[in-house]
Amino acid sequence: MKFHTTDPASNPSAVLYNRCTVDLQTGAISFADIPCRNLEDVLGGFGRSFQDLAQRTIKTAYCDENPLIVNTGLLTGSSAMTGMRTYFSGYSPIKGSKAGLPAAMWSTGSGKFGAKFKWTGLDELIFENCSATPVYILIKETPDGPMVEVKSATHLLGLSTHAKIMALQLEYPDAHFAAIGQAGENWQNNYMGGVALSTENQLKSKEDKCRFAGRGGMGSLMGHKNILALVAQSSDKHGKLSEAVKKVNLNVVKGGGSARIQPLSRGGGGGTWAAYDVLQAFHAVPLNNFRPQGNDLPEKLFRENVEKEYDIKSEACYRCGITCHNNISEKNIDGSKGEFLAKFDYEPLNLLGTNIGIHDAGQAARLIQLCDNYGMDAISLGVTISYALAYNERHPGKTILNGATFGDYAKIRELIIQTGEGKLPEIGKGSMRLSESLGETSYAYHVKGLEIAAYQPETNPGYAWAIAGGHMSMGTYGLLTREGKSDIDSWVKGITEDKLHIVGFDMIGLCKFFDIAKGIGTQMVVDCLKSEFDLDVSADAIRAAVRQAFLRGLALELRQGYTKAEFCLPAEVIENPNPHIKLPNITSPEFLAQLETQVWAIFEPELEGLLAPVLMR
């Protein structure tokens, strides 16, 4: 990026970002320095991409006019800890309105690809149209600036995410990679393809330890464009760590923001996996398609029980001190570490474990590994499978697919393999479409067409206003459970003021664990921007930009045909309240109606004019 101002909030057009546009049909490649329209553009990520998506009329995700936008955030590749995010944006094949229009979507992941991409000198890469043959894209740093090449990828066809990355590493040993798996290649029947991002650990160990931009089918969109992988080749650029950033980083590692995520050995909570223990206290761990039974079944996947039989190693992203990964490996007879299986994060573990009736850690790990290698979103996959299992449980004489039921590991494994290979569109197209085709929609656990995360909807009416997936674009999932808030005022305030700020991380290039509770409108971020780029931006200006970007996402949903009635929780939650969840009921029809009225009364006036036409650049 080029900065000709120190005050980007007042003078955003004096900040320019380097965009490359690749026309996959003609092979034309062009570069341009683009002036920023506002602070959202400067911060980057979806704050910028959604403004560009809003300029297009897209009626189906799989069309030439739907771009795939790959970009970074302002702090991606910086010295600020966790600054490793890459963003993939486009109109989603899986998330869509009842009117049949696709929703704008972004997905993000860490790994080292984002930093390497940024270090090539490029800030954004837009893919237009589709390639006639499978290709990969080489993004390379040269003395004359970034260079982009489209290269044949027929040799990568049919390989898993990890195998693609390993194959490309042989050719580009100093690069990092973003790759789709077979799921993305089979985009016609699989709308939940994700993008795997390579990590230093993966490239050194040769073990399948990718990070994922999973949500919303951005890997399927990439597959539709016939792009199998991206290669970012650049030298590492670590500026001298300033005292200011050093202080911030120390605060990230030692401060409250990431405390729960740190390993147990460092006095932390042991990663996101620890959510199991907390939620189980309320019998709110999703089980058998989001129907906790008030029993102790979820405890089988508690860390204390898993570590008896498996090796658990805490590892971190590149140069990150948070060390949030819990990598599970087989344990050899002599107690030493055996074959690597998978990384246990709360979401994949629950949705490909307890929530489909799998309570054996080794089986859950194998399913996560399969999902990752085929390159699918673990949330969408797990929740769509759990819907199918619930259907079969309700219709024992008239089952669907292979007749799998909760806990049937062999049959569930078969479903995942077939879905990954594009042979099972019933699962691959997500729970909304499957449930509509079967005429039983009430127990399909999606909101606005995108499967919800592993937090019971009974605990989070805020799901309805999340703009890019259940928990990471609306931080209300802990408002009842963690904060004990069950009154309307707290929920209205949570949704419309405080908790929407979680999306700021998906603009600036930082991981949410940088400071998940406070967002990016903080002195820590202000200090990083000053130190890294000599920018003077106030915390208030950052918060205003984040709010504006969130509201734009909401406005885009409405423009894509969502009615207010679609901003709702799965019907089963209301129609058949779960008596086992030990928390106040905040999903009664009366509570939800009141919440809806008050939330829209605040949001609606602010949406006016947000999508006003902007001249194409």
Added chain:
Amino acid sequence: MNIKVRLFGLFRIDRFKEDIRSIPPGTSAQAVIDDLQLPATMLGIILINDIHAEASDLLSDGDCLTLLPLLDGG
């Protein structure tokens, strides 16, 4: 007076899952937390009789005090 204390997650390490403890009248949840030497940065949720409570809340005979670590996104 006696209260029941329930611990979850990492708080159980080298402590217990559930314990009956004798405390003098007027004891706050914070005093029990201090006595158990739970790390302040990790304490996320306090429940008294399954209802969210504050550390300064006073305990009564027969209460069940549940102490949970932080919960943040996954």
